[in-house]
Amino acid sequence: MADGSLGVSTGKGAGKGGRTAARIREAALELFSRLGFERATLGEIAAAAGVSQANLHYHYQDKDALWRAAMLDLRGVIAEEERLLEAAADASALTQLRMAMRLFLKISWKHPALGRIVALEGMAGGERLDWLVDHLLGPRNRRLAQLVQAAIEAGELKAFPPEQLVITLQAAGAGLINLTPLMAANFGVDTGDPAVREAHDSMILDALLGGLVNDKKR
Amino acid sequence: MADGSLGVSTGKGAGKGGRTAARIREAALELFSRLGFERATLGEIAAAAGVSQANLHYHYQDKDALWRAAMLDLRGVIAEEERLLEAAADASALTQLRMAMRLFLKISWKHPALGRIVALEGMAGGERLDWLVDHLLGPRNRRLAQLVQAAIEAGELKAFPPEQLVITLQAAGAGLINLTPLMAANFGVDTGDPAVREAHDSMILDALLGGLVNDKKR
DNA sequence: CGATTTCCTGACTTTCAAATCAGAAAATGC
DNA sequence: GCATTTTCTGATTTGAAAGTCAGGAAATCG
Structure with a gap:
């Protein structure tokens, strides 16, 4: 389930996945806020979060969705x-x-x-x-x-x-x-x-x- | 071709070339300062200045050079x-x-x-x-x-x-x-x-x- | 355990903007 | 007028980042 459902733990086995998504949002927030939307690349964000770039697209549909999710934090x-x-x-x-x-x-x-x-x-x-x-x-x-x-x-x-x-x-x-x-x-x-x-x-x-x-x- | 209407320069002598470069810098300054370096595209700047995108590269070597020239204004x-x-x-x-x-x-x-x-x-x-x-x-x-x-x-x-x-x-x-x-x-x-x-x-x-x-x- | 779902990645395709280039148009000089 | 230089553009190439996908690893469940 890759709906990018905001940090709140969904209960069941969301332990690991939820944490990964949270780390991604943290890295995204830092880079988006410092560099702006376009200057911050998904590659940088993925590297900062310690995951693959493709993983970003697993948790969040696209760059815009990731941006919004990070902001909602x-x-x-x-x-x-x-x-x-x-x-x-x-x-x-x-x-x-x-x-x-x-x-x-x-x-x-x-x-x-x-x-x-x-x-x-x-x-x-x-x-x-x-x-x-x-x-x-x-x-x-x-x-x-x-x-x-x-x-x-x-x-x-x-x-x-x-x-x-x-x-x-x-x-x-x-x-x-x-x-x-x-x-x-x-x-x-x-x-x-x-x-x-x-x-x-x-x-x-x-x-x-x-x-x-x-x-x-x- | 496009809409080369801008042709008739009011200035005399070397007026035209310098004016075009100045218009490009003005448009660049506005967009760079509002949107930031990467979010502002050369296409937008060229359109705002009323010239072709290739013209930007005639007057300025690359995007960085244009940015610096605009800042120096x-x-x-x-x-x-x-x-x-x-x-x-x-x-x-x-x-x-x-x-x-x-x-x-x-x-x-x-x-x-x-x-x-x-x-x-x-x-x-x-x-x-x-x-x-x-x-x-x-x-x-x-x-x-x-x-x-x-x-x-x-x-x-x-x-x-x-x-x-x-x-x-x-x-x-x-x-x-x-x-x-x-x-x-x-x-x-x-x-x-x-x-x-x-x-x-x-x-x-x-x-x-x-x-x-x-x-x-x- | 095996089955199933969830999570994650490497490799690939697509997209978009920067940069290049050959040559047209316009200005300048003779 | 013609020749030369300067200015400019459409078409194209290049490069980098976004986005896709098939399948592997790992957690979860019966």
Whole structure:
């Protein structure tokens, strides 16, 4: 049964096969998100996963299907974020927003593929972006925009267009993480260094987000 | 044959040949920066430029050479930025930095290809990124980092790692511009709208950069 | 155990884009 | 005008990656 049925174990003897499919998706996610859809070849993905190239076609019909399956693995990441945020639904909008930003940074360091995919496909447009908006990004972004809107209405945040603010905060937060190769090539800075990461997070939280807050509330 | 309509060049003398090559580079820059090197095909570029695919190989040896030639067209953009900044070399570091940010936004709206290229190749790494750092990005980024360093030493800016701040400000400033297709797909927002652009620029300048400045200087 | 299904691979075919080439068209020079 | 060079194109070749397939290995089941 080569239907490429998402990581969830189907019970019975899916032990080995499911793991192989998962390894393939992991390798695919890494390469797709770093290089983009066309630049990442099935040969590379197969090699990274330690399987034959033909095996990719056993588990997934074609390259597009593999791409979608790999992207769906990120749904768990988004869901976890949502779960944690809902636990704080009672706090002020600004507090929730700060928490969302912290979560976003944490997730971006742990799963850099998500931010890279947004950047890659968000610039290119087309069918894959539409698919991502439908299946992964749309609800999350709209929810965050509502949160920003609420913070503005509560007078806690300067009045900028919520959609633009959401996207810009994400771009600012994920920028350095996405641009790890540039940091290395241009400055010799290693973003794997915990000191770099901490400096980055406090820069985003203290400085950037701080600048958006209404002075009277600071 | 095809539709050789483009024949009549308005320019005189050596106008035609140079103009054709320039049109090819323009089309190449747009497509390379939006889609990335491999996703952009020579066929598309040729069609966008209104010439045959073989013509691309007449003016440029191969796809790589065309890519580099298209990138070099951006040197003029960088040089212009540098020229304007040098005119204000006497102002305080913070003033220069604000000016640099304004310039960066203006340039990013006018030449969105530059920001997209940084994002695309800066994420992927590899030979093309190294080439870009050597020929286009390196000096500019290091100069900006020095400016930030000076502003910090003058006590005008909070003390964050200059390289990280430079990259993050660029990511924040170009984020929405790069992600124009995402803004359209996810929110139906058209970044061509002047109102959107103005709101974005003031958001970046007032809020984000404002947040980085030392309170005592505000 | 043998039978059956699931999983996986090497070898092959197809497809598509990059690169080449011979020569036509247009510009330039005499 | 004719000759020469430059510019450009259609047709073709080349190469690399996607996709197919027959069958082998391994797990599962009676």
